[in-house]
Amino acid sequence: xxxxxxxxxxxxxxxxxxxxxxxxxxxxxxxxxxxxxxxxxxxxxxxxxxxxxxxxxxxxxxxxxxxxxxxxxxxxxxxxxxxxxxxxxxxxxxxxxxxxxxxxxxxxxxxxxxxxxxxxxxxxxxxxxxxxxxxxxxxxxxxxxxxxxxxxxxxxxxxxxxxxxxxxxxxxxxxxxxxxxxxxxxxxxxxxxxxxxxxxxxxxxxxxxxxxxxxxxxxxxxxxxxxxxxxxxxxxxxxxxxxxxxxxxxxxxxxxxxxxxxxxxxxxxxxxxxxxxxxxxxxxxxxxxxxxxxxxxxxxxxxxxxxxxxxxxxxxxxxxxxxxxxx
Amino acid sequence: xxxxxxxxxxxxxxxxxxxxxxxxxxxxxxxxxxxxxxxxxxxxxxxxxxxxxxxxxxxxxxxxxxxxxxxxxxxxxxxxxxxxxxxxxxxxxxxxxxxxxxxxxxxxxxxxxxxxxxxxxxxxxxxxxxxxxxxxxxxxxxxxxxxxxxxxxxxxxxxxxxxxxxxxxxxxxxxxxxxxxxxxxxxxxxxxxxxxxxxxxxxxxxxxxxxxxxxxxxxxxxxxxxxxxxxxxxxxxxxxxxxxxxxxxxxxxxxxxxxxxxxxxxxxxxxxxxxxxxxxxxxxxxxxxxxxxxxxxxxxxxxxxxxxxxxxxxxxxxxxxxxxxxx
Numbered sequence: 001x002x003x004x005x006x007x008x009x010x011x012x013x014x015x016x017x018x019x020x021x022x023x024x025x026x027x028x029x030x031x032x033x034x035x036x037x038x039x040x041x042x043x044x045x046x047x048x049x050x051x052x053x054x055x056x057x058x059x060x061x062x063x064x065x066x067x068x069x070x071x072x073x074x075x076x077x078x079x080x081x082x083x084x085x086x087x088x089x090x091x092x093x094x095x096x097x098x099x100x101x102x103x104x105x106x107x108x109x110x111x112x113x114x115x116x117x118x119x120x121x122x123x124x125x126x127x128x129x130x131x132x133x134x135x136x137x138x139x140x141x142x143x144x145x146x147x148x149x150x151x152x153x154x155x156x157x158x159x160x161x162x163x164x165x166x167x168x169x170x171x172x173x174x175x176x177x178x179x180x181x182x183x184x185x186x187x188x189x190x191x192x193x194x195x196x197x198x199x200x201x202x203x204x205x206x207x208x209x210x211x212x213x214x215x216x217x218x219x220x221x222x223x224x225x226x227x228x229x230x231x232x233x234x235x236x237x238x239x240x241x242x243x244x245x246x247x248x249x250x251x252x253x254x255x256x257x258x259x260x261x262x263x264x265x266x267x268x269x270x271x272x273x274x275x276x277x278x279x280x281x282x283x284x285x286x287x288x289x290x291x292x293x294x295x296x297x298x299x300x301x302x303x304x305x306x307x308x309x310x311x312x313x314x315x316x317x318x319x320x321x322x323x324x325x326x327x
Numbered sequence: 328x329x330x331x332x333x334x335x336x337x338x339x340x341x342x343x344x345x346x347x348x349x350x351x352x353x354x355x356x357x358x359x360x361x362x363x364x365x366x367x368x369x370x371x372x373x374x375x376x377x378x379x380x381x382x383x384x385x386x387x388x389x390x391x392x393x394x395x396x397x398x399x400x401x402x403x404x405x406x407x408x409x410x411x412x413x414x415x416x417x418x419x420x421x422x423x424x425x426x427x428x429x430x431x432x433x434x435x436x437x438x439x440x441x442x443x444x445x446x447x448x449x450x451x452x453x454x455x456x457x458x459x460x461x462x463x464x465x466x467x468x469x470x471x472x473x474x475x476x477x478x479x480x481x482x483x484x485x486x487x488x489x490x491x492x493x494x495x496x497x498x499x500x501x502x503x504x505x506x507x508x509x510x511x512x513x514x515x516x517x518x519x520x521x522x523x524x525x526x527x528x529x530x531x532x533x534x535x536x537x538x539x540x541x542x543x544x545x546x547x548x549x550x551x552x553x554x555x556x557x558x559x560x561x562x563x564x565x566x567x568x569x570x571x572x573x574x575x576x577x578x579x580x581x582x583x584x585x586x587x588x589x590x591x592x593x594x595x596x597x598x599x600x601x602x603x604x605x606x607x608x609x610x611x612x613x614x615x616x617x618x619x620x621x622x623x624x625x626x627x628x629x630x631x632x633x634x635x636x637x638x639x640x641x642x643x644x645x646x647x648x649x650x651x652x653x654x
Contacts, residue, residue: 035418091584091586093585114441116442123458127441128452131587133441139588
């Protein structure tokens with residue numbers, strides 16, 4: 001049984017890497033950039049290379065599912081790189097293959113706003129996947145860079161699921177029916193992604209939770225149970241969106257990037273612009289046991305618990321990080 | 328009376344600069360990038376700095392309308408920088424002010440495809456100006472970087488005209504009613520731009536001309552006369568889109584950039600992928616006299632000829648390249 005978290009963006013430190021190990025987390029998909037250029041993305045990769053060198057007893061650079069096994073067997077955590085925005089490829093489709101070679105495994109086609117490829121969930125209107133987006137989807141399919149639509153708008157997400165020859169993901173979000181946040185996903189969207197063989201990671205970010213910080217473990221696990229019943233348990237995992245030890249300036253940067261000289265509160269508000277406090281049952285990599293117990297308590301069988309806690313993401317990694325067979 | 332061409336993209340050389348002088352052209356808006364990044368744009372500016380140094384007897388770097396006068400008085404040509412795509416600002420609104428400081432005076436909000444700011448004329452669907460686009464329009468207004476919508480889609484262009492507090496431009500295109508090319512502009516679009524005080528430059532690029540290469544000077548000048556009658560002569564100038572001495576590989580790069588690994592023929596076709604031949608009455612900077620004579624022949628009075636040949640662009644430059652009064 002694997003324990004995999006398919007989205008974190010912490011203020012990384014030895015202490016967090018140690019918590020990953022102590023919490024029995026075999027793999028984490030980490031966001032390495034939100035709005036950065038190609039060159040800035042390479043600089044973030046270089047930071048990670050230094051951490052892999054300095055903390056080789058705790059973390060390894062994950063590129064394949066086999067790296068998850070290697071991490072698990074040696075009591076370490078495999079770190080997989082992802083981008084929340086396609087800004088690292090700039091306007092250059094050839095950078096898809098270059099960034100995959102450097103270890104990138106997930107890329108969101110848009111982050112809140114319109115990108116060159118797709119529309120973000122905060123735009124008023126969503127024309128779907130762009131001309132460049134259609135080309136980049138083919139290239140991501142070919143080299144094994146996974147499409148993530150967590151912050152994309154509905155039509156773009158459904159079109160991406162349909163256009164992509166390989167399964168796509170929503171690495172971190174919850175069903176809109178459970179908690180009607182703008183970032184949570186409507187039925188048609190989850191259906192399009194899962195019908196295509198795709199995966200969704202349940203988010204523990206308070207803005208995505210019913211009752212936010214006060215969300216109970218039971219409510220969260222019931223939501224997961226209902227989703228598994230509706231769409232099939234094989235399509236779900238965890239994508240906690242844990243942003244541990246980050247100052248509030250970081251959530252401002254996530255929302256505002258460099259696209260406005262004003263301010264944008266995203267899921268927050270002028271009265272509460274910062275990171276919301278985590279629910280008391282999930283605050284760090286040490287708390288995955290709570291979720292595991294919670295899933296069991298609401299009726300998941302052992303295989304179902306294992307599937308959601310990591311086995312599904314493991315299978316997905318094994319099938320989707322390599323080159324497309326015909327390519 | 329001024330003679331100004333508000334769009335050229337030649338394979339620049341001393342011989343072309345000399346033709347500008349010999350043709351009595353006081354100012355040219357030159358495209359310095361189509362799809363380039365910020366850093367690549369700076370490199371193109373550096374190339375121009377070297378040309379200004381080497382050919383200071385022929386060309387000067389134009390930043391204000393006063394530079395057009397300086398060029399005219401000394402028998403030289405003022406070169407104004409523009410971008411056909413907002414790629415030079417990448418995803419960073421602060422680069423608007425930086426690029427203006429370096430001499431940029433025109434920026435298209437999109438080029439054929441969807442950009443971060445607006446939709447291009449080759450996309451299937453046009454959701455209008457994006458969230459970032461609205462912010463960038465304000466910033467371009469503030470610093471005096473002129474909005475150009477030549478390659479943008481209709482709704483985006485109309486919204487840009489409405490959102491912008493300063494006049495916008497279509498530097499190079501013709502009315503769709505005269506020649507229904509995808510790149511030519513429909514009535515509602517020209518109306519929105521001119522109602523806002525904006526300018527349109529008549530294009531001499533064969534794909535924008537009725538009968539293309541075989542277009543007659545008379546037909547072109549009648550089109551100009553009708554446009555001046557319909558929207559007001561003060562809103563028109565020349566934006567020839569002259570691409571002198573360019574190899575066909577360049578038109579392929581314009582169309583394909585780095586957004587696809589395939590091929591896109593744009594206004595051309597598989598059978599005719601290259602630059603189309605120019606009409607015999609307009610092939611270089613030596614030929615503006617033909618247009619001047621042609622405009623007179625179809626009924627423009629002297630003031631009207633002067634307005635279209637350059638006086639309108641001169642006035643527009645004088646009013647729109649500086650900082651917004653309140654800013």
